[in-house]
Amino acid sequence: MSLQDEMKNYACDHSVPVMLDDGQAFLLSKLKEYNCHSFLELGTAIGKTSILVASEFEDMRVVTVERNPDMIEQAKINISKSGVQDKITLIEGDALEIENPEGKFDCIFIDAAKAQYTRFFDKYSPILSNNGIIITDNMEFHGLVKHPENTHNRNTRQLVMKIQKYHDYLETLDDFETEFYSIGDGIAVTRRK
Numbered sequence: 001m002s003l004q005d006e007m008k009n010y011a012c013d014h015s016v017p018v019m020l021d022d023g024q025a026f027l028l029s030k031l032k033e034y035n036c037h038s039f040l041e042l043g044t045a046i047g048k049t050s051i052l053v054a055s056e057f058e059d060m061r062v063v064t065v066e067r068n069p070d071m072i073e074q075a076k077i078n079i080s081k082s083g084v085q086d087k088i089t090l091i092e093g094d095a096l097e098i099e100n101p102e103g104k105f106d107c108i109f110i111d112a113a114k115a116q117y118t119r120f121f122d123k124y125s126p127i128l129s130n131n132g133i134i135i136t137d138n139m140e141f142h143g144l145v146k147h148p149e150n151t152h153n154r155n156t157r158q159l160v161m162k163i164q165k166y167h168d169y170l171e172t173l174d175d176f177e178t179e180f181y182s183i184g185d186g187i188a189v190t191r192r193k
């Protein structure tokens, strides 16, 4: 079994919300379209997407941030047997608390705590390369952002409202423009105007 399939099974068995095939294919196509050579991921989980990105592109620097010790442990195991470990730097810590990594990134992938998307954007957009893209996952959150009435769970409602707020925030920015795609769990692609 390939490492990607192994990780997919693990994620499924342990309810780890990894990006699935359609979302990942879209992500790869954007990395190609924008000729990205550096990728910063907020929310490593078990390393599935960072390993894929490092494997698919010859010349790609991958930095990925994770705060959950159990995830970090799994990610380390997976990265160590990926064959692309030299291209991946795993930063252990809270993406909102760590010092920003050195250098600029051609793609910043926001895929960590959904209630904090706006804060991630504000903290990391200054280290986006001039022609880079910020990709945000889970913008539709199981269709609930369009139809919040479909959940009666208070926490889920609040989360959904925060994603909606982030969506609106992206649209109000003067120096960035965003396209929203109904792929996977909903993906936003933001670039400088």
Ligand code: SAH
Binding pocket: 016, 017, 018, 019, 041, 042, 043, 044, 045, 046, 047, 048, 049, 050, 065, 066, 067, 068, 071, 093, 094, 095, 096, 111, 112, 113
């Ligand atoms: N990008 C992964 C999936 C990430 S799931 C993939 O595509 O395979 C979301 C992850 O973000 C979880 O592992 C969670 O622990 C992590 N996370 C949430 N908030 C975080 C934060 N503030 N800093 C670092 N990691 C965070």
Ligand code: MG
Binding pocket: 017, 018, 019, 111, 137, 138
């Ligand atoms: Mg996600």
